[in-house]
Amino acid sequence: MKLHEYQAKQVFADAGIPTPDSRLASTVDEVMDAVDEIGYPAAIKAQVHVGGRGKAGGIEIATSEAEAREAAESILGMDLKGYTVDTVLVEAGVDFENELYVGITMDRNEGEPVAMVSTEGGVDIESVAEETPEKIAREHIDPAFGLHPYQARKVVFEAGIPSDVAMDVASILGTLYDLYESKDASEIEINPVMVTADREVVAADAVMNIDEDALFRQPELAEMEDEAAGDELEAKANEYGFDYVRLSGNVGIIGNGAGLVMTTLDLVDHYGGSPANFLDVGGGAKAERVANALDMVFSDENVDSVVFNIFGGITRGDEVAKGINEALEQFDEIPKPVVVRLAGTNAEEGMEILNEDLVQVEGTLEDAVQRAVKNAQEVTQ
Amino acid sequence: MSIFVDDDTRVVVQGITGGEGKFHTEQMLAYGTNVVAGAVPGKGGEEVAGVPVYDTVDEAVDAEDADASVVFVPPAFAGDAVFEALDTDLDLVVAITEGIPTQDMAKVNKRLSEVDTQLLGPNCPGIITPGEAKLGILPGNIFEAGNVGLVSRSGTLTYQVVSNLTERGIGQTTAIGIGGDPIIGTSFVDALEAFEADPDTDAVVMCGEIGGEDEEQAARFIAENMDTPVAGFIAGRTAPPGKRMGHAGAIVSGSGTGTAESKIGALNDAGVPVGDTPNEVADYIEDFL
Numbered sequence: 001m002k003l004h005e006y007q008a009k010q011v012f013a014d015a016g017i018p019t020p021d022s023r024l025a026s027t028v029d030e031v032m033d034a035v036d037e038i039g040y041p042a043a044i045k046a047q048v049h050v051g052g053r054g055k056a057g058g059i060e061i062a063t064s065e066a067e068a069r070e071a072a073e074s075i076l077g078m079d080l081k082g083y084t085v086d087t088v089l090v091e092a093g094v095d096f097e098n099e100l101y102v103g104i105t106m107d108r109n110e111g112e113p114v115a116m117v118s119t120e121g122g123v124d125i126e127s128v129a130e131e132t133p134e135k136i137a138r139e140h141i142d143p144a145f146g147l148h149p150y151q152a153r154k155v156v157f158e159a160g161i162p163s164d165v166a167m168d169v170a171s172i173l174g175t176l177y178d179l180y181e182s183k184d185a186s187e188i189e190i191n192p193v194m195v196t197a198d199r200e201v202v203a204a205d206a207v208m209n210i211d212e213d214a215l216f217r218q219p220e221l222a223e224m225e226d227e228a229a230g231d232e233l234e235a236k237a238n239e240y241g242f243d244y245v246r247l248s249g250n251v252g253i254i255g256n257g258a259g260l261v262m263t264t265l266d267l268v269d270h271y272g273g274s275p276a277n278f279l280d281v282g283g284g285a286k287a288e289r290v291a292n293a294l295d296m297v298f299s300d301e302n303v304d305s306v307v308f309n310i311f312g313g314i315t316r317g318d319e320v321a322k323g324i325n326e327a328l329e330q331f332d333e334i335p336k337p338v339v340v341r342l343a344g345t346n347a348e349e350g351m352e353i354l355n356e357d358l359v360q361v362e363g364t365l366e367d368a369v370q371r372a373v374k375n376a377q378e379v380t381q
Numbered sequence: 382m383s384i385f386v387d388d389d390t391r392v393v394v395q396g397i398t399g400g401e402g403k404f405h406t407e408q409m410l411a412y413g414t415n416v417v418a419g420a421v422p423g424k425g426g427e428e429v430a431g432v433p434v435y436d437t438v439d440e441a442v443d444a445e446d447a448d449a450s451v452v453f454v455p456p457a458f459a460g461d462a463v464f465e466a467l468d469t470d471l472d473l474v475v476a477i478t479e480g481i482p483t484q485d486m487a488k489v490n491k492r493l494s495e496v497d498t499q500l501l502g503p504n505c506p507g508i509i510t511p512g513e514a515k516l517g518i519l520p521g522n523i524f525e526a527g528n529v530g531l532v533s534r535s536g537t538l539t540y541q542v543v544s545n546l547t548e549r550g551i552g553q554t555t556a557i558g559i560g561g562d563p564i565i566g567t568s569f570v571d572a573l574e575a576f577e578a579d580p581d582t583d584a585v586v587m588c589g590e591i592g593g594e595d596e597e598q599a600a601r602f603i604a605e606n607m608d609t610p611v612a613g614f615i616a617g618r619t620a621p622p623g624k625r626m627g628h629a630g631a632i633v634s635g636s637g638t639g640t641a642e643s644k645i646g647a648l649n650d651a652g653v654p655v656g657d658t659p660n661e662v663a664d665y666i667e668d669f670l
Binding site: 184216258268311 | 625
């Protein structure tokens, strides 16, 4: 789960990391009130879950009232890579001499968190990592001990951070690790940390992503989740508790188990179709859950055909068949053709129950996918 | 023969009194697995499906001479349950639980490096040596004893590929689900190493997916250390970057690492054919045998 910049900054500020004076605004008038209080220059920053906001026109620096109004008018309501901007952060502009990078993430290859520090802040750090990896100093952290202060100093000196601010940057890094651990972050980052003419360090941006599996013990952060930030259908899937990803094609895909559902997507593509979504009903799905899954996929107007691929382990074929019948019997006319493939636990019982007037049944994964692709092609032709 | 488990394996079920724990204990017993004990704090002295329950794993291991455990403990407590298992010198711990926080697993991973226990999972379907023992939730009836090893990051994909093999009369030595999380115990390399050393495994199927670099590491291991032929499958070719595709580990990063393309390329370079469909994987295995 991603926090917005203003949310992450609040968490950072509460922990003692210096951040610029800022206000949240959702109308042009509120922006103007905010700049009145903060003064110029002021940064006006779109609060949406999109990378590269600056390049896409989502961040403007205003040095006068006219510029502030113009920026507020252009950013509020704009479409930023598919997301509408409803809220901006109005923030005191920082007059800086250096821009630094600090971040902590999980190095899954090592199974340990890693702290990263660089003098190349304020830019796309992923390109720095790819093109000039030597410009990012790294220090692995033993999760049993946490980040020792000496390690924070070591990685800061190794990165070549100017010595008059090195200890302050090390201190920020230490605080970041405490937050990373105590808040179950999967990623935490300040890019850039600005160094002012007075040699003060300020967090000019804030990135904080939380491990969704740990939200049960982070109730305050869980409340910050912005449902509107996602796709409408993805929000609905969240309510139903499905793993769901919306894609751009027209073949709706429902299955059980992430690996098998991904495989079904790949096969749709392999046989010349285009997947509309990834929907995993999960293990042990009961009839109601199966019916909800069909409801989800039918609500996507891009979907022209549906393939249901179940290989039962914990999940039982008869329960799945019941759910499919229940979902489809409520229609006078089935909205989109549904192909069903059932295998594994209680698949035979499922096949007996399944109302074959409502669905097309196939015996193998390959046949089911090919039929669903053909169904979709017939609609588009 | 087999790897990691056989009909001598003596199993403790952690969380045996829960719904999942009880149901799958019955299934494991029906399959012929020696489930010798359960461990649930506060439930010592009870019995589930005729299996005695102890308060601690330590007691269970002492009393019933167990050498493996299967963890069916809810995610909030599962990290602690694995720690408890790692504290008792078991040979194998199988963590079925899905959704354990990653930082809990980082701590478990650290402890794992200090003990002599094989951890499988978490978020995995378990392990089966057909006809001898199954530890986990795999549907026993689709497996058949034979000479092909299988290792996979996904449960249902394992079932799919196994059914493609079994339908052609190709049986399995052992099938292992290593789990779809970013931090797991047993890796592809660990499993492949064990299959290479097993004289009865004549070919191996390796099912990977997008995310991380485990498949790339496995490809290097195969090129350098394996004589046993391997056929592969990689799920997630059509996954868009930045989206978590069900498994916590199945996410292609924005910078392009962990893609299906990179994994398939690495495997092909190591001489491993990668099927476009599960059925094609079975074709390759048939050719090897």
